[in-house]
Amino acid sequence: MRIVTFGFQTWGHRTLQAIIGSKHEVVLAVTHPPSDNPYERMWNDSVEELALAHGIPVHLAKRPDDELRRAVEEADPDLIVANNWRTWLPEDIYRRPRLGTLNIHDSLLPKYAGFSPLIWALINGDPQVGVTAHLMDERLDAGPIVAQVAVPVGPADRTVDLFHRTVGEIEPLLLHALDLLESGTAQPIPQNPADATYFHKRSxxxxxxxxxxxxxxxxxxxxxxxxxxxxxxxxxxxxxxxxxxxxxxxxxxxxxxxxxxxxxxxxxxxxxxxxxxxxxxxxxxxxxxxxxxxxxxxxxxxxxxxxxxxx
CATH class of the missing domain: 3.10.25.10 (Formyl transferase, C-terminal domain)
Structure with missing residues (x-):
């Protein structure tokens, strides 16, 4: 499949890296410019540097605009894969590929949609966290689930421990979801809005x-x-x-x-x-x-x- 990635920081880097190592072709990597936000400087493996090292065109954007729309249209992807894209994607972008847009989110959706899910889950004493691959729709982190994996939380775990465990699940989860979508065997499961929780950015x-x-x-x-x-x-x-x-x-x-x-x-x-x-x-x-x-x-x-x- 021809894939366009939307991603930022280590999450986006690991996602791009997984697709580069697969049978699929990354035709465009979209990422944000470097940030001075302290949360965004912690896990800041560069999507841009990884893409350029593999000859993949890069488009830098803070938010969707006409230039970004043209770049996606010219790339003509079968699928967009997003992970840690920090702004809302409009429908004319996420529905542009024939298979839509697959978003990777580091929680067990429908719980902890939004921001900093690992931190909030640990504060709340959840026994497990996880990673979810879901199809994007007009609601934030609320589209139907293609694949999901859970990670247990230990009594002494810190967020940094949960980060390393969940980020390690990105590649196998993503490649499994791509196989399901490419083969037409995916059976996306709608999220139950009654179980959904949304959390804001931490300050x-x-x-x-x-x-x-x-x-x-x-x-x-x-x-x-x-x-x-x-x-x-x-x-x-x-x-x-x-x-x-x-x-x-x-x-x-x-x-x-x-x-x-x-x-x-x-x-x-x-x-x-x-x-x-x-x-x-x-x-x-x-x-x-x-x-x-x-x-x-x-x-x-x-x-x-x-x-x-x-x-």
Whole structure:
């Protein structure tokens, strides 16, 4: 098949790489220009460089325009394959190929449509994440599913661990979906809108710890935002502290959320959770923190038994 790829960062790079190594022909690679966004600079293997190294024409675009439409029309693809294309594709582009557009999304759709699905799934304590290949329609990440693979989430997993596992599933999942589409044996399964969830892009505010959350959820937020992602953070006496590692206490604590209490399990316990005054909640135990000067600290040594509050 003649294929046009739409992709960006490592996800788009792995997708293009998989098709280059297959029996199919990539006739055009569409990608975004380099970005200064911190999330978009982490996994930034270049689609453009890979395509040019294999003699594949490249079209750079921030969003669909007439020039992009002409480039796709001239490429005359049988199929478009998209992965981590960051803007909406209009119908006259995604329906242009005879087989339409296959989108690769790193969640188990219909859950976690939209942005940062691995981070949100980890925060929510999902037992598995995954990758889905679906046909694009007018709704974001909502078209019928061609193929899907699940990846288990372990109790100590960070988003970086889930990234490497899910990105490793792109090639086999994609090649399987391409075989189904080329042979005419694909049986796309409509997504159930009642099961769908949509999540927005993450911003700095989303990493600010709310000690009114249960300690278990905060601990997952910290793992979800572990390096190289922008860390979960709080403030102590006006200074921002990035939390690098934490755990959940076995002992139940009462009081006001955010109150620094006593040493526990080699760290410092902080009261957390709804109705904390009842004494029914586990505490969040901070182990390692990082100050804005980039220096890491032992949380117990840094905060001590100050009796202060984290906000």
């Amino acid at each position: 700095e505010r989303d990493s600010h710890i709310d000690f009114g959350w249960p300690a278990e959820v905060i601990e997952r937020l910290i793992r979800a935002q572990s390096d190289p992602y922008p860390n979960a953070f709080c403030y102590f006496k006006g200074e921002r502290l990035r939390v690098l590692s934490a755990s959940v206490s076995n002992t139940r604590y009462g009081g006001t959320p955010g109150r620094i209490t006593v040493e526990d399990s080699g760290g410092i316990a902080v009261t957390a959770g709804p109705q904390a005054w009842s004494g029914a909640n586990r505490a969040l135990i901070l182990h390692r923190i990082r100050t804005d000067d980039g220096v890491e600290h032992d949380a117990l040594a840094y905060l001590g038994n100050s009796g202060g509050y984290l906000e």
